[in-house]
Amino acid sequence: MSGYLNTMAEVSLPILLAVLGGAWLDRRRRVDTRSLAEVSLYLLAPSLVLFALPEGSGGGWEIGAIAAFTFLNTGLMWLVGEGAGLWLGLGRAGRSALSMTSVFGNSNNYGLPVVLLAYGTAGFSRAAVYVVGQILLMYTLGIYLASRATAGGKGAWQAVFRMPVLYAALVGGAVAFLGLGWPKGLNEALHLLGNAYPAVVLLILGVQLGRANWRGIGGKELWAAILIRLLGAPAVAFFCLWILHIQGLLASVLFVEASMPAAVNTAVLVEQFGGDRELVAKTVAVTTAASFVLLPLFVVIGRTL
Numbered sequence: 001m002s003g004y005l006n007t008m009a010e011v012s013l014p015i016l017l018a019v020l021g022g023a024w025l026d027r028r029r030r031v032d033t034r035s036l037a038e039v040s041l042y043l044l045a046p047s048l049v050l051f052a053l054p055e056g057s058g059g060g061w062e063i064g065a066i067a068a069f070t071f072l073n074t075g076l077m078w079l080v081g082e083g084a085g086l087w088l089g090l091g092r093a094g095r096s097a098l099s100m101t102s103v104f105g106n107s108n109n110y111g112l113p114v115v116l117l118a119y120g121t122a123g124f125s126r127a128a129v130y131v132v133g134q135i136l137l138m139y140t141l142g143i144y145l146a147s148r149a150t151a152g153g154k155g156a157w158q159a160v161f162r163m164p165v166l167y168a169a170l171v172g173g174a175v176a177f178l179g180l181g182w183p184k185g186l187n188e189a190l191h192l193l194g195n196a197y198p199a200v201v202l203l204i205l206g207v208q209l210g211r212a213n214w215r216g217i218g219g220k221e222l223w224a225a226i227l228i229r230l231l232g233a234p235a236v237a238f239f240c241l242w243i244l245h246i247q248g249l250l251a252s253v254l255f256v257e258a259s260m261p262a263a264v265n266t267a268v269l270v271e272q273f274g275g276d277r278e279l280v281a282k283t284v285a286v287t288t289a290a291s292f293v294l295l296p297l298f299v300v301i302g303r304t305l
Contacts, residue, residue, distance in 0.1 A: 022206020048194030
């Protein structure tokens with residue numbers, strides 16, 4: 001019980017307060033979320049990738065296992081989201097939103113603190129490697145999914161290759177592969193900017209939630225997105241771990257990370273590139289609220305893997 005209460009107080013509560021802070025600020029002063037989204041996409045996220053990749057730990061086998069899990073899990077969740085969207089007869093914007101919330105969990109802003117609390121620094125270092133892959137996918141596949149709602153396939157891929165985070169991953173990966181590091185001053189600057197990323201995207205989410213029309217909370221597409229994220233994501237993650245024969249601490253970390261509520265970053269992408277904003281914002285809100293109860297259970301399950 002004490003571990004459950006600690007998770008609530010030390011992880012869930014700070015996130016909730018940051019989201020409420022964004023909603024409160026927007027009520028007092030109208031917030032330009034597009035400008036905030038551009039700052040997070042073009043400056044903060046690349047900085048996080050540049051310092052996280054060289055500092056991530058784990059042997060070559062673990063990095064390969066994380067990559068295999070990431071691609072298999074992402075592919076299956078994409079199929080689930082797309083299939084549900086087609087079955088529900090959603091338009092392009094609705095299918096894009098449903099696919100994004102199905103594929104991307106809040107592994108960074110929410111997942112890293114949970115892993116640190118549950119599994120310590122050893123788990124955190126492995127989670128950091130997974131999160132870098134998620135950020136890279138978010139700003140490639142995620143931008144494609146968001147952009148296709150308005151730009152179509154060709155325009156969506158053009159948007160992907162304009163993202164600095166893609167090139168930050170290439171540079172950071174090269175630095176890590178060569179066993180190098182950044183000069184102290186540059187490293188401090190990257191940490192300063194990258195560590196601001198979670199707070200900014202949580203504030204954006206709070207603003208969007210404050211502006212959302214909650215009268216549509218009973219829509220079938222919303223509940224499909226919620227059930228896929230809360231129940232489908234843990235089931236698919238468990239299946240992927242079983243198929244890939246991943247066990248121990250790494251399995252625990254990957255299971256918890258993949259079981260996170262819908263990613264806050266999806267709200268940033270639909271703000272910047274298009275898509276069903278209300279569906280995304282409500283899915284993030286409801287799954288995050290439900291995670292206050294479910295995540296401690298997922299941590300317990302993860303410890304048995």
